[in-house]
């Protein structure tokens with residue numbers, strides 16, 4: 556009898572950490588005979604890797620489950636699995652609300668997927684949202700040797716001890732844990748052997764990494780000794796964990812790319828305090844100043860929340876002023892979303908219309924800055940790591956040092972190559988250029 560591989564369809568919501576987790580879950584389930592498919596209708600298992608950060612993100616799970624229901628009715632053998640932060644936060648509630656779900660697994664227990672999968676094949680349900688003692692990365696130590704894309708994510712730290720008043724992460728992902736550096740180096744080496752040239756180190760609070768001497772700067776320094784690994788990035792960071800060594804590394808370590816996501820959330824000291832961010836706007840600006848002194852061309856990005864409970868017009872203007880002062884290359888901005896169980900959930904919400912208006916104004920300013928940053932690249936030379944062919948034949952696309960998408964006209968195979976590119980044109984979301992070296 557031949558073993559026909561079962562098909563696994565994964566949908567990933569939310570952050571890059573989930574992208575990494577989805578990849579690892581797919582690798583784990585490959586051991587159970589699954590291969591991934593992009594076509595949901597041929598799936599034997601649909602796995603939804605969910606996000607709980609804002610209400611809308613969480614609700615997507617239930618609307619998607621509603622859409623999947625006819626598939627399960629048509630094919631009762633179809634298995635439905637829910638992973639990620641909604642799984643962690645809601646656990647059994649999910650199967651109460653959507654009884655067709657077979658498997659619920661939290662972000663810290665997906666190394667147990669093989670046993671869980673075997674269980675659901677017997678018609679039972681499997682639910683695991685523990686914060687287990689065993690470390691999933693130790694259990695799933697080696698990764699398969701398969702060809703990989705030139706840029707990869709690598710989780711080095713999980714969880715968060717900061718407890719910002721609006722945020723569910725400390726509850727869904729748990730306390731801060733750093734992976735040991737030697738494990739990370741091994742994983743990075745394996746990735747490089749399989750085609751990776753750039754890694755983005757991931758963690759909810761990645762710059763609080765303490766898995767080796769020298770923290771994240773020390774880890775970057777060790778990683779930069781790996782031949783063939785040309786570029787290192789990391790995300791996402793808390794301003795208070797930008798230590799001297801890490802700031803210095805931005806000037807000293809040529810493999811560390813000139814790009815930093817450093818969320819500030821608000822420019823108002825009153826709101827920063829209410830958010831429990833533990834720094835002022837001025838302190839944030841001084842950190843930015845020091846980072847720019849170390850690496851003058853660094854591209855800075857951030858996250859903002861508008862309409863946090865109690866935010867006045869004056870507080871919001873402080874945010875606008877901070878944005879003008881920093882001048883970001885790109886930023887994400889969100890309306891405050893109440894998350895049950897967080898301290899801020901106790902406080903009265905602002906009217907939606909106020910939040911909408913503020914968000915629009917903030918996004919207009921951020922867009923202006925993003926466009927200016929893109930246009931500022933025209934005439935400059937950068938390096939590009941080429942990742943894939945463009946939609947039009949004879950075109951290749953990749954990422955610049957500053958993480959801009961760049962397209963060039965080129966024949967032949969450029970995947971995984973890094974070339975010097977002169978930037979010729981700026982569009983809204985990408986740049987075009989020509990290879991000069």
Ligand code: 5AD
Pocket residue numbers: 608609721722723818820858859860889890891892893894
């Ligand atoms: N409401 C709105 N935005 C939020 N974020 C986190 N929690 C909330 C919330 N309750 C945003 C923050 C964070 C990003 C990942 O998501 O800006 O940096």
Ligand code: SF4
Pocket residue numbers: 715716717718719722723724725759760793
């Ligand atoms: Fe959430 Fe704050 Fe931790 Fe970021 S630092 S994950 S916003 S609690």
